[in-house]
Amino acid sequence: MTTLSVPQTAPVLALDAGQTGIRAELRAGGAVVASQEFDGVLTDRPVIPQLARAAVEALSGVEPGDRPSVLAVGSSGLTDDMRAEELLQLTREAGIGHVRLAHDSITSYLGALxxxxxxxxxxxxxxxxxxxxxxxxxxxxxxxxxxGDAGSGFWIGRAALDAVMRAHDGRGPQTALTPLALEEFPDLEAAYMVLQADEHKVSRIASWGRTVAELAKTDEVCREISxxxxxxxxxxxxxxxxxxxxxxxxxxxxxxxxxxxxxxxxxxxxxxxxxxxxxxxxxVPAHGTALDGAALLPTVAPEDALATHIRTA
Known part of the structure; x- marks a missing residue:
């Protein structure tokens, strides 16, 4: 299939799909017309149907004549076997006629630089x-x-809870994280079982990254994790x-x-x-967000270095 670039002002439904949440924006003429947020992508389940559901729901309140024909998605959890054609098939009834799909690293890059x-x-x-x-x-x-994901919110959150358990065992220094952990897990020794049973364990653990950031000013353990x-x-x-x-x-x-x-x-x-x-x-400061980058996917020309990393249908 020949990849054609689309003018930046053309209407597009842009999705930025991460593990914590999916952000959707309908853009036309370079302006945001509508926006919505949905639950994050569960990467241990088929990703394409989750993206399709978010796209269809985002368009459900838009009059058919106002719906864009282009869907541009940046998502985490993409593997080589996930195809733009499947996403197009699942969203065609909502008015989508063209799909641009890329890993969120691509859309983050486009949005930032x-x-x-x-x-x-x-x-x-x-x-x-x-x-x-x-x-x-x-x-x-x-x-x-x-x-992997070294240095991520999950990585930081796991390090925080690891520090709590080390302090509990006497394997590490005391930390201001412990009282907060006890609020969420009154029985610290059962915390690992509670987390293992939680289907949203990744985002739950990652939420401790914010706690580390808040405590870093006064807590040496949090400063070192950071x-x-x-x-x-x-x-x-x-x-x-x-x-x-x-x-x-x-x-x-x-x-x-x-x-x-x-x-x-x-x-x-x-x-x-x-x-x-x-x-x-x-x-340099980022020029925009990953969602901005998703909206730019249709503008990437075939000769651009990034074009081979964008799936089209």
Whole structure:
């Protein structure tokens, strides 16, 4: 199938699908016409039907004549066998005629830097880094909470609860996290069973990332967790630059997106680790969000480096 770019002002339903939530926006003429939020993607279940349900529901209150024909989605949990054709088939009755589907690393990149070379690390419940060179594109991490996502909200939340259990056992220092953990888990020794039985365990554990950020100012354990997270995120960004040859530039461009970086302790540790390797690196504020990046998917031209990473139907 020939991939055609679509003008940025054309109507589009954009979805940013993460493990904590799915954000949907109907955009026309470059403006947001309507927006909705839905429950997050459960990556241990088929992802495409979940995306389709969100898209159809987002369009349910829109008059048929006002519905866009283009659906653009950035999602976590995508694997190579997940096809845009399936998403098109499941949304066709809602008026969708064209689909652009990409991993959320692609949409985070587009939203943050645009279609230029550099690296973007997106850290929320999970984390993924995307690096783009003049010819190559490399994804770093984003391997899920069981095998990766180093420095993510889940990673931080798990480290927080690990610190609580270490303090409980006498294997680690006391922490201000413990009283808060006892509010949620009165029997700490049963906490692991409670979490194992919770189908939303990933987002539940990740929610402790906010607690770590709030306590980092006064709690040494939380400060250390935050610093470790920042260094892990920088490690991924630096690896990405190396893989696409951007580490040979004197001033590579880096950007970060996601709520994890709202912690000054994490942001500072990230910056320190990056500048220790590339003293002239440009760490630039994100121009937009992953949802903005999703809306830009239809504008990517076939000759662009990112085009081969966007599934079309």
């Amino acid at each position: 645009g279609n230029v070379t550099g690296v973007v690390t997106a850290a929320g419940t999970g984390v993924v880094t995307l690096a783009v060179g003049t010819r190559d594109v490399a994804r770093v991490d984003g391997w899920g909470h069981l095998l 610093a470790r997270a920042g260094r892990e995120l920088a490690c991924s960004a630096l690896a990405g630059l190396s893989r696409v040859g951007e580490d040979q530039r004197p001033d590579p461009a880096l950007s970060t997106v996601g709520k994890v970086f709202s912690s000054p302790w994490i942001a500072d540790a990230f910056r320190e680790a990056v500048l220790a390797r590339h003293s002239q690196a440009r760490i």
